[in-house]
Each structure stands twice: as C-alpha cells, then as structure tokens.
Amino acid sequence: MRLPPSIQVFERGWLSSNNVLLVDHACAALVDTGYASHAPQTLALVQNALGERPLDLIVNTHLHSDHCGGNALLQATWPCRTAIPVAESEAVANWDQTRLTYRATGQHCERFTFTETIAPGTPFRLGGLDWQVLGAPGHDPHSLMLYCADERVLISADALWENGFGVIFPELGGESGFAEQQAVLETIAQLDVRTIVPGHGAPFTNVALALERAFSRVAWLRADPARNAKNALKVLIVFKLLDVREMSFDALMRMLDEAAVMHAAAAMLKPRAAWPALLRELIEELAANSGPLIVDGARIVARGRA
Template sequence: MKALPASIQVFERGWLSSNNVLLSGRDDTALIDTGYLTHAPQTLALVRHALQDRQLDQVINTHLHSDHCGGNATLQAHYGSRVAIPVAEADKVANWDVDALSFKATGQRCERFSFDATIAPGDVLTLAGMEWQALGAPGHDPHSLIFYCPSERVLVSADALWENGFGVIFPELDGESGFAEARATLDVIAGLDVRLVIPGHGRPFDDVAGALARARSRLAYLEADPVRNAQNAIKVLLKFLLLERQRIALAEVPALLVAMPVFETANARFLKQTPEALGAWATSQLVRGLAARVEGEYLLNT
C-alpha cells in the first residue's frame, strides 16, 4: 500500500458512518465527511485527538447522505467550523427541506446544520497546502462530488467507487437515470492518474484498475435487471436500521419499511410485493448473508 502524506489522515469508520478524511496543513485544517449522527461524539473525539489544540477550520461534504454529514452539527458547535456542501443542495439545507433531503426518505436521522460555502464541479480547493479538484460524481447520488489531488495522485472517491463496488444507485429507485451516470463517473475516475483511493467506506486501496473492473461488472449486473438494484437497496436500508438499533422486532420490519418513502417508490416500480412479504424476504437475505440473526421474535445485528 502506497503511503499517504503526513498531512492526510483517514479515520476508517465502521458501517453507519462514512470514513472521515482529515487534512492538516500549516495554516489550515479540514475534514471531508463527518459520519452518522449517533457516531458524532466518536467523530469529535477522533478529530480532537488528531488536532490536539488546533482548530478544525472547515468541514466539507462529498454528498449529503446521513452517514456522510451526520457529524456536521456537532463539529460546528464545538469548533465553529465553516461547512461547505455541494452547490445543488444549498436550498434544501438552507430551508432544511426534509422531503427533498434524503434523511426522511431512507428512515435515517441528521441533526440540522448550516453551511457557509458551496462547492461546484470544477472548483479547485486548497487544503493542507495541496490543490484538490472537485469533480461531479453522479450515480449513487446525483449531486455527489469526489476530490482529486493531482500532486499526490490521491482520490477521495466517496461512494462512487469502493474497493469492491459502490453505493446504492438511488436515482434509479425513483425512476430517474442513475446507471448511465454511475458509468460516466467510473470513466472519469479511470481518466485520472490515481495512485491511491480513499473511499467513503472501507480501507484506502491502490489497485484502482481492479476496483474499476469490479465496479463496472457490478454496474452491468444491476443494470441488466433493475429489480436487483431495488432489492439491494431494501437490504441495505434494513441493515442500516439494524446497525443503528441493534435489535428490531420481526413484527415491526414491514412498518419500518413502509415508513421509508424510498421503499414505497421502489416497491411500486420494481418489487410489487406486500410489505410483509418483502420484509420477510429482506430479513432472510440478511440472515443468509450472516449480516443478522433471528432470536425468538427479534432480528439482531451481527
């Protein structure tokens, strides 16, 4: 594994929270993505330990899914950090439009935060003495950004590219285009001279060509039958709830799914099952994949 510069630290987080990327320069500090709400105290502790007596000047979000911005408010309250978000999300955050933001749709939580600046594709940021190019990365989220540092050949890829795949292609669940955009984003990444990728989830990796090949194969598999993308989304959303709660009554699973607008849309378009049937299917899939277990009347996280 190729080493990162000393000015870049990666806090690799467990699921619920995205990874956090801390950039510490001589004159500035910034954190890219802040994890999930319930992990915010841990995020703050990690940042405080790394920075010691220094301030956190800026928080930057690749996109506004709850696992990437859930610590924003905590860091703002503690440090008074400036927050920069993707430009397309500005009105939603300014008005805290819970219907337009993804939190309500996915049954997840995020404490309200404010922002001080926006970032658009094509912008160049100077962080820790390095120039970072902001690149549009639609697919998983239509407004997502990724950040590339040409001098270090490092890419912060958010959920556009993981070592083994990428995030759920959410726009397709609503009948919007997402597969083509995800493919175009992979093409953009392939065109960069990248030696090391810092993904939104999982360890940093340097086999960029291998990761791109696996991502393209996965994308082709999902695109061949969009029902697969919908099924994957339901499993992921249920697992997220289970990670947060650790235990869910089996009888509550259908109601939890119905409470998510994204589930209703995906079910109406692709799955066409009763909540009870789909809840039973999703539960069995998590158990089969050793991501959960059933004890009595409860589904437990593993």
C-alpha cells in the same frame, strides 16, 4: 499506504462514512463527518488528532446521513466553516428533510448550517495540496469527489469502493442513475490515480481491479433494475439495524411503508400484499451464513458493531 503525511484517514464502517483529515499551517479540514449516532466518536477522533488546534473547515462530498451526521456537533464545538455541494444549498437552508432523503430512508441527521458551497471545478487547497472537485452523480445526483493530481490521490466518496459503489438511489425514483454511474467510473479510469480513499473501507491502490469490478456491477444492475431495488432494501434495513441494534418484524414493515425510498424499492419488486413475504425473504438472506442480521424469535438483531 502511500498517502502524504498531511492526510489522515479515519476508517469507520458502514453506519458512518470514513472521515479524511487534511491539515496544513493554514487550515485543518475534515472531509465527511459520519452518522449522527457516531458524532461523539467523530468529535473524539478529530480532537485527538488536532490536540489544542481547532477544526477550521468541514467539506461534505454529499449529504447522505452517513456523510454529514457529525456536522452539527462539530459546528457546535468549533466555529468552523462548512462547504456543501451547491445543489443541496436550498434544501439545507430550509432543512427540507424530504429533499435531503432522511425521511425517505428512515434515517436521521441533526440540523446543520453551511458557510459556502462547492461544485465541479471548484479548487481547494487542503493539507498543503491542491485539489480539484469532480462531479460524481450516480449513487447520488449531487455527489462530488476530490482529486489531487500531484499526489495522485482521489477521495471517491461512494462513487467507487474497493468492491463496488453505493446504491444507485435515483433509479428507485424513476430517474437516471446507472448511466451516470458508468460515466463517473469512466472519469476515474481516465485520471492518473495511485491511491483511492473511499467513503467506506480502507484506502486502496489497486484501482484497475476496483474499476473492473465496478464496471461489471453497473452492467449487472442495468440488466435488471430489480437487482438495484433489492440491494437498496437490504442496505437500508442493515443500516437501520446497525443504528438501533434491534427491531421487530412489524416495526420494519412500518418502515417499509413510511420511508419513501424503501417503499419505492419494494414496489419495484412485489405488489403491496406480498411485502411481508418479501421482507421475511430479505431478512432470511441477511441472516444466512453469519450475515449482518440475527433472527431471534420476533426480534431482528444486528450482528457485531456498527
């Protein structure tokens, strides 16, 4: 993988986003910090890479819990600066967990602070390289990407993976998201990119093929928004199980009622009286063919590691 030596990628999984460590003589920076349950692991990875050197800066591409859940522990370990998307600054300052989506998705995040904000057009010098901040709405209206033109590297967060992109959450709340995701993909297609470091999965170089898959998926979702709602429910159910490892059917039903994003997605698919059947159907699909879940009597269990 053709990445400059000043860039180190910690590939995590689906519960925690990837972490990108960029180090030069002036600054040691980490882009995204994973989920709260994995915060000690994130800290260990960074400490192992830096040795005696402190972490100077955290940069968050967006504030979904799997991208900023390690912020608090890293801030408690080092007096590092933290840069977040400017549109999220008020919500973080007031720790508004509704606006920050943690309550709405049934997830958690330890409270953290920030020292500065970033927005599209913000220049960065990280890892001895110049980076440009690009807007990446779609998956999240406030999401950002980092692009280094000299090295042709894009840190794409959840705007583009090798096989797809993140759930288009705004559409679940009646806001536009598909058009924005399409526009972000078009922006990426216009960049001179050799290597993409995604929010999940290994860095990759076949950018054209990834874009082809992503454009096809956007068109498929736009043709029937219920597909996005069903995918969102599956993703949020699996995410919760990866975190807590097992739940009862009744506990999942309560989460469907209480977590606003899940509630909205379910409402797009079935009337409330049909939600138990809908949930059973989703769980069966997720358990089929060695899928991510296992049904063990009354228990639903995550298969494998987070």
